[in-house]
Amino acid sequence: MAWKCTVPRFAVRLEHTETHVQVLRDLFAKLDLDAETETPGRAVVRHIGESLVKAMETGEPDAAELVAAECVVHAETKDHLDWELIGMLAGKAKGDVGQALKEAHEQVEEEEDEHWYKTSRPRSAPPAPRQERGRMKKKAS
Ligand SMILES: [Fe+2]
Numbered sequence: 001m002a003w004k005c006t007v008p009r010f011a012v013r014l015e016h017t018e019t020h021v022q023v024l025r026d027l028f029a030k031l032d033l034d035a036e037t038e039t040p041g042r043a044v045v046r047h048i049g050e051s052l053v054k055a056m057e058t059g060e061p062d063a064a065e066l067v068a069a070e071c072v073v074h075a076e077t078k079d080h081l082d083w084e085l086i087g088m089l090a091g092k093a094k095g096d097v098g099q100a101l102k103e104a105h106e107q108v109e110e111e112e113d114e115h116w117y118k119t120s121r122p123r124s125a126p127p128a129p130r131q132e133r134g135r136m137k138k139k140a141s
Pocket of ligand 1: 079080112115
């Protein structure tokens with residue numbers, strides 16, 4: 001599979017994502033929710049994920065990295081929006097639920113901002129200025 005040649009570039013992001021999955025599993029446990037429950041939305045997300053992998057496997061080897069990068073843009077954009085939503089819910093929810101959402105959001109927010117920032121700009125772009133990172137952070141809380 002040609003797209004796997006791009007994995008080293010995304011290795012740190014994969015490590016972050018695996019940690020974020022655990023943060024969500026811990027959040028589900030705190031909220032007494034079953035993380036394995038099949039929902040219609042979960043089926044759609046799985047289908048999209050499988051489609052992104054198929055897109056990466058379909059391309060010409062020379063284009064594999066570009067296709068993989070496009071797929072990461074799609075995935076990180078959705079990921080960023082989901083964590084922004086969790087941050088907004090954390091700001092509205094009260095009591096133990098609000099606290100659990102805030103703790104989960106705080107653990108992930110900075111890395112997700114970084115994923116989205118790096119994904120949504122060309123590699124030649126300068127790093128995000130500190131004040132812009134802070135603005136992204138405030139916006140989510
Ligand atoms: Fe991400």
